[in-house]
Amino acid sequence: MSIADIERRNAGRNRSVAPSAQTFETGKPTALSPLAEMIASTPVPATYSPIIITGLVRFGEAIGLFLVGVVALSLFSGSSEWFWLEALLLPAVTITAIVLFEAAHLYSVPMFRNLSAQAIRLACAWTVAVAAPWVLFAALGYTTPGPSWMLAWWSCGVIALIAGRGIVCAVVRHWTAAGRLKRRTAIVGGGPAAENLINAIQADTMSDVDICGVFDDRTDERSPDTVAGLPKLGTVNNLVEFARRTRLDLVIFTLPITAEGRILEMLKKLSILPIDIRLSAHTNKLQFRPRSYSYLGSIPVIDIFDRPIADWDVVIKAMFDRVVGAIALICLSPVMLATAVAIKLDSRGPIFFRQKRYGFNNELIEVFKFRSMYTEHTDPTASRLVQVNDPRVTRIGHFIRRTSIDELPQLLNVVWKGNLSLVGPRPHAIHAKAEDRLYDEAVDGYFARHRVKPGITGWAQICGWRGETDTQEKIQQRVEHDLYYIENWSVLFDIKILLKTPLSLLNSKSAY
Structure with a gap:
């Protein structure tokens, strides 16, 4: 179900809204609790998109490897007989290397933080990419091009890749410490389900989720004022105003799928915000196929809404x-x-x-x-x-x-x-x-x-x-x-x- 589907359904139901139902539609300021007001007024740094960061690293490594290969070919190629074949190997090996890096899960922000793990995987994948043409030529019974420039390309490529990842590692660690890679997140729902999710997020070292607080329309014992050490900042109506006062990237629902009516009503309120909305599947007894989930670190969630025009x-x-x-x-x-x-x-x-x-x-x-x-x-x-x-x-x-x-x-x-x-x-x-x-x-x-x-x-x-x-x-x-x-x-x-x-x-x- 998309935002447009919900909006069209509601628009077709009635073209005007009764005043009692307009508290979340009008955009007029809703009072926040003193704690929510304090959190919302605290300056937060702008964040950088992990998708853009990984894309830039991927592009930079492809260009870098290709240029290193051009230099190696121009300096160490000893025979003009193989020149055009060797020139064709430049883009072929470069593309193969990037595909292998992707297969080795080398393009993710958590991986960028671990230089030793990157170095080993990079060296292995790059070795396979460079050796692949020789293996292919030998298997087909053809004479292989001279190994001098390929050997130079491989050795210089390893050095360039590890040096480049060292720089990326330092930058990513600095951005992580500064909070520029964190997704500011609000949890909707209280009780044991929210507590389990919060504990799992805080225990997951691979997660980039930074929880601001908990919001829930319930005020009884099912939704205490504090969940896993985090305060309840208000209702979903308060969440809309909170997201307009400060940067909020993600909302995670911890309500069970069986609470369809409550979820739809809350989604209608939140659909006016430019944020990602996910439904926690961490403790959900209803299991779907693996491809139905996306992951926040190692925590499975179901995608509900995506921020329009992102990354x-x-x-x-x-x-x-x-x-x-x-x-x-x-x-x-x-x-x-x-x-x-x-x-x-x-x-x-x-x-x-x-x-x-x-x-x-x-x-x-x-x-x-x-x-x-x-x-x-x-x-x-x-x-x-x-x-x-x-x-x-x-x-x-x-x-x-x-x-x-x-x-x-x-x-x-x-x-x-x-x-x-x-x-x-x-x-x-x-x-x-x-x-x-x-x-x-x-x-x-x-x-x-x-x-x-x-x-x-x-x-x-x-x-x-x-x-x-x-x-x-x-x-x-x-x-x-x-x-x-x-x-x-x-x-x-x-x-x-x-x-x-x-x-x-x-x-x-x-x-x-």
Whole structure:
């Protein structure tokens, strides 16, 4: 079951939410206990993704081995007769070595910390990779190339690999001590199941889990105030606010699978957060096939939700935004300059309009726009929607709003501030309303769209849901399209949306 499935099911059930059910949907601050407040306010270092670290080490070793081979071949190859065959051996042996390193489980953060274990496995795998061509040639009855350069490649390769892993080991140990490789984790559920899980995590030297505390909706004897020495910080509603106040990477449920109703209700609350959610299988009596589990160290868990756009996807999307955004900023600078002059000549006041909007994980960000209203009528909180022939809008403002030229300064947010993407759910002003109701009150699961960085354009906009959101239907459609984008993101999807955006601007009937 995906987040989108839950959101669509709930959206289809009712398009509005009773006030009593909105405590976790509105995004309004929930009071934390003094201890939870203290933990949330304690600064924590940024973390580095293990997947990116292992990927960089893998790439660095492949390039390093290949270059060492090129040097060995150029210095020690004695016969031109074998040159092209030997040149083909360079990428073949390098790729074979990386595959063998992978098979030897040499690409994991825990392994990076153990230099002696790495050195032995690296030397053995590298020896097999270099010796494999000779064995193959001999088995087929062919004469083998001269061994001089291969021997030099092997010996220099061993030295380079072990020296490189020594550096990686030192860096990883430093990052581990600084807490940059820890996954800040909250446990949901109390009692013996949570206690067993916490004890197992703390006893597992391979685990990267750093438990912040326990959260549970139960307040009776089944959920004591302290579990395995860790405090209970509040309910699941408190957990949502806690995750917005501090960095939280992972939530682990210790509830039994038989508690399906409670799990689904809690998942609905937590689905608005950009975090990984797992169900503990440590003491679960219901056994699945091994491939059904993932592992936190040696502890089995069942994957429920994954953080959208994580690890390499974050890097790729950030690079795409900065590079394409910078190109767009340069190409559109004449249009932006002309707009700035026109605004200045049309009415008094600043050229730019700054507005607070909701960004990633419900954080407030400041968004740049060209000013389209008279200075004395600007509405930073968007408490009143712009309508047809709105007298607050200037003459040039009507044009730049219809053509979305007023949004172009947001390229500065993308390129310089990094708090916007080129493509993503459009950021909304903090007091924006539909039918006199705040967006989060009008749409069930509204804040789930904040699990990724907002964008200048998005899937909802090119599908016709741009402009005024005066009805509940319009904001509902926006949110549903935003959730679809989040669940189906890819670079190609972003490119498709960017290419279709100019065409969507031709339909300006809902933009005033």
